[in-house]
Amino acid sequence: MGNIMEKLEITAQEAYCKKVEELTPSELHLALGKVVMGEIAPNWAKSKAKHNSERRAYYFSAEFLMGRMMYNNLYCLGILDEVTKLLKKKGIDINVFEEIDDAALGNGGLGRLAACYLDSAATQEVPLDGYGIRYKYGLFKQLIKDGYQVEIADNWQRFKDPWCVRREDEAVTVSFKDQTVKAVPYDMAVIGCKTDNINTLRLWQAEAVNEFDFTAFNNTEYDRAVKEKNDAENISKVLYPNDNKYEGKVLRLKQQYFFCSASLQDIMRRYKAKHGTDFSHFAEENAIQLNDTHPVSCVPELVRLLQLEGMGFDEAFEIARKTCSYTNHTVLSEALEKWSADLMTQVIPEIYDIICLIANKCQEELIAKGINNEMRAKMRIIDGNAVHMARLATYAGTYVNGVAQLHTEILKADLLKEWYQVYPERFLNKTNGITQRRWLGLCNPELSELITDKVGSDDWLIDLSKLSVLNDCLDARTINKFNKIKAKKKVQLAEYIKKMDGFDVNPDTIFDVQVKRLHEYKRQLINAFSIMAIYFRIKEGKLPNWTPTTFIFGAKAAPGYARAKAIIKYITEIANLVNNDPDTKDKLQVYFISNYNVSYAEKIVVAADISEQTSTAGLEASGTGNMKFMLNGAVTLGTWDGANIEIAECAGVENEYIFGARVEDIDRLKKEGYNPAGLLEQNPELKRVINTLIDGTFDDDGAQGEGSFRELHHALTKGTHWHDPDHYFLIQDLPDYIETKIRANADYADRKEFGKKCLLNVANAGKFSSDRAILEYANEIWHVSHK
Template sequence: MDKSIFAKALESQLRSKYNTTVENALDWQLHECVSSAVMEHISPNHAQSLEKHLSGRRAMYLSMEFLMGRAVHNNLMCAGVYEDVEDVLKQHGRSLGELETIEDAALGNGGLGRLAACFLDSAATLDLPLDGYGIRYKYGLFKQKIVDGFQKEEADNWTKYGDPWSVRCQQDAVNIQYADMTVRAVPYDMPIIGYGTDNVGNLRLWQAEAVDDFDFNKFNDGDYTGAQAKKNAAEDISRVLYPNDNTSEGKKLRLRQEYFFSAASVADAIRKHKARFGSLDELEKYLTIQLNDTHPVIAIPELIRQLVCEGYDFETAFEKAHKIFNYTNHTIMAEALEKWDCSLVESVIPKVYTYILMINERFIRDMYSKGMDKKDIAAIQPVAGGRVNMAYMAIYVSSYINGVAEIHTEILKKDALKKWYELYPERFQNKTNGITQRRWLALCNKELSALITRLLGDSGWITDLDRLKELAKYADDENVLGEFIRIKKTKKQQLADFIKQNDGIEINPDTIFDIQIKRLHEYKRQLLNALSIIYIYYGIKDGSIRDFTPTTFIFGAKSAPGYRRAKAIIKLLGEIGKMVNSDEQTKDLLKVVFVQNYNVSAAEKLVCAADVSEQISTAGTEASGTGNMKLMLNGAVTLGTYDGANVEIVQEAGEENNYIFGARVEELADIMPDYDPRKLVFENEKIGRVLEKLIDSNFDDGGVPSDQEGSFKELYKALTDGASWHVPDHYYVVGDLESYVAAKLRCNSDYKDKLAFARKCWLNMCSAGKFSSDRTIRDYAQNIWKIVPVSKRGV
């Protein structure tokens, strides 16, 4: 885009929309008009790309979450106009940095949603015809504030200043029928700009609206609430990401959401295919659909239902669905594999429930034909015990099922989904997750990116991350490592400035930055990290830990609003921070900081500044992780368990350049049946005094009754006696504590040799090529979706 043309377009938009100038525009006005000018610039490419995607075989990516983050900086970079736009703004005394006040598009909860965003970025850059489909939530993931140590949630109205990166497509609206209501799904298209290409991918997000949004007669009769009841009921469906499903109404709304976007996306695909090809006879030849976890699995019976409505018999519709659908499993934990009560499904979407039962009957017939006995069939049939098992339905119907890391996929095959693997071994594949280096290095760490480009002689690594391997030869170059250390110091100072502004806390950039950033969940073991800090604190106090390198422990995490035990861990971290940050003996050695409102924009700062990447989930529980990849890519060592993608990180970068601890999957299988954490607490004095802090009343848990989730005493009970459905220390926190502390102290000691530690960090960065989402998407395209770049069609 010519700078002078952009400058005129920007000035024109500001005048016409807000009667202001570049110099005087508010941040959000500037964002609106910069974005609109770029959208106008890319619009022809977007339209042409949509046409190309529909002209041949394409893939649809259905996901409940798309954690896109703030779009403007990434889009400007991918469009190749970042520097030009910055130059234009500087001429008026403005900067793109001012747009950091703009809201993130936080339409996701964590790794699953961020993975979906990275996949769209990679597909667009690789010219692949992949488009995303999800929900346009009015309120994204909540804003988090820490008040008196507790997480408090506030609504995240991310579109309050508009949404210039989306286009409403009223002509493609679809009516979605439930048993008790009909709503309209209106799509908004968000362009996904490919880097270094004219290809523009598409994310279609569906917004729920009422078919009849106002009852004039009720209003005239004085029933003002009733007059808008249908409007409110419809809009509730796309109002909030993951409504609390602890209640029956919450469960019903969650099911409505999942059906809403799945049904709308299926209808969209069918309508577009018919418009282009005249019939659906070859639908499976041109379309493949990836189900990102179990949330969109309801699309399977819905597609079959719609095909039957188009005149196909059930068996033909089923075979088409089998060839079209593929399923990504993101967890081995039974509680995370969705199961819906049959009565709920039948009451909300009875027509679809009929086809679920038909799928189940077909499965039973298939299994009898294979000679399977009734008991074994009942153990894995999609409908059993009054519940619909969405994962089982996905596995039965899909062409391919994939895990997201080598160890995760092996656990699926050997344990979690063993019976299914024995039935359909040819369907199972592994697709280790990845991240886009565009956002997670080129954009967020310009200083390190410049060094990489200079050493390589070009910027080709931005689309070929394997090029980083060429930099391993500098691992013993003191000049390069010295520059790398200075860059890290710069990023640590930038993070310190952000935390000062965001949280009002001063931190020392000359300390080790030990960072754990991810969703707050017991299996991710922020509690283990917390207990280790108490362990180290007492060790420094009693002299058993000496010569400790000053360390700032930084956490960023959000707990689900109804997850009281996770919220208690956030409160505990605050209490530990008060203790170690104020103790004269430790305050210059230990600091604990909890970053409020962790989101994509905060992550962009945190991953660049980390010396140590905490990846400490219980072995066998984290499917992959992608935060571990982002931190590795920016030159941090991994302190972690042999879990998820940590296994492959160590394979790529070397165990000698990382810090692995804890029981492994096969060891836990032997340990857990007879494991007694109380024995460790009573026999090990150091562990005992750490856990005693949970019950000695010196830490303030806000006065939550001791037998209720959310109290520190209940945390103690969960570890020692078990709680709810958990066995004692279900995630082996107490069991791994000493091994973890030992690895932490070894890392802390190694940091004293700055060059040697920088060498480890450098080699991690050089070894990160495998973890590009470009590699992951190429693998999906070749081995599951069977799609080719649109630029190669007809060649």
């Protein structure tokens, strides 16, 4: 890059009539972002032209959890240190950019995975571009008030965004039964590391075709004057609007169809510029990856658009089938989208009609293959009044993949068993990955320096398998250096938590961390119960050698998810108890940090000693947080689930702390009968812990026996009308979990041996790079070229 500071000074003067050192953080962010965008513009244009000349892939996702772009972009360009020093000469600390909000366009692992994949595709020169929605408010900002989650709007755009370029000239229209809106694209450059290649994330913003009805306003009908504008903008207003009511379901369906239709129109425009109206080569030039079920309306929409070009249904469907592939991210039935046929006919009737044609074609194909009536019934795309989007995606695509070895096997053996029996050639596994640029290079420079020294170069930034060299470098001196780095990162995290949440965290304790989306199957509650068991043992003198530990939680609960919110309240009640008890406060501390996001994660994963991955076996498709902790030298305290299994295989099960029932154990318990209440009667310690929900130990601001904690207790011991007691087997796994946690705590006291376990995790994390994953997609699913 050219003279950055000179260009920054010119931009500051022209845009704000200020010197660089006089700019506010938001002004500096915009000015420096503008300079960087100007510098990369030629390479971006070259990359777009190159991609347009070859077969290319597109990643359709409702979420892209990109995080802050400034540090990551400067890092990938190789100029972060240079810019840091230049700003320092002006008296500016580069950390001022931490005041700029994350682009919170995702909810968790799904969206962060999409962001990592775009990063890896750019670095590995895979011609992959992303398509999604430019939500105005993202997910939500989380406050914790009196122990409860409170949601407020996350206006991440209030400081403006220098990284997205509005492309008004490439806007398209999207029509619903009762509404037509304009989809305006914003392009974000995705910068590769150690390459000139730059990919693109195109995000669509919904706007009104006619923003203002002047006549209505003149007639003092002020609300009607802007109704079309408001109705249109609602579509891209918020990620995952609450769908507990009919209106919310309508908005969600509109969101999904909106970005699918706009994206396909965009791809087809680009194709027509090269080939005219001959779409016979469309599938040869384009591959579309459907990230979960949210973009599955892409399939019937592509058929519809091809029919508008004069193509018959059968031909159009075959092109759609050859173009699209589907990634499944969950085995939870409630997360496998099923849309009401009535709703679809009210919102996107043409799409529903095409889905009916596809559903009929599917049944005809199954009959031709000799599939019996019973099996065909289980494979209906439209079953009763429900449209099964996962079934549609599985039938109407080239490939289906799970995101960890266990997950893919569960898809084949259970969730999509019939489909696997009929179409086994479609099923592949693609274990998730993370980008080492952001999740090690950028957020942990001290460990990165140590690795580069031991490996002999920083080539691990683009080939994480090179970390395996560390297996031969586990001498006492290296372990000591690693432990010092970990201690430094813990001090930095403690300072950050103090700044963000006001907690006084002791960095000289074990950092036992569980940060992820709040959901019952992820079982933050089992962690909370284990802390209560340990608290009681410490109080009673049963853990005399307990190493002081700080338990750190971070999670957002969906706004309409009452039980998840109750779990947050329960954890904060535990924190109030143990942090203030003179018998335990020096040995046990609990903190629930607020508004967990990518930037918070960058501080947390580098400082953790123990990574909590406690999902019920068979329910976490993969996880990627577990990989981030592993890469930065934390041991996994987790179940035989998702990628935990592969982590243990790579680093050695002796270097992790695995507990609890396996999938086959859970299946057996379901078959033979599971009685959690009986287990509690046999184990007084567990009963005492579980009963803290109802015995007055904690206050959930409800009348005794009628609050949200009582509901949690009832669900565990007696079940509800929609699930059996202890649906996620917390009580089953809790005894083993407590003892495994205590064993990890005891092992930590031997700093050399525990440090060795941590370094072995780092050394064997190479498999979990998103570079490896994206190259597998490129070679085995999309069949596109790369470097």
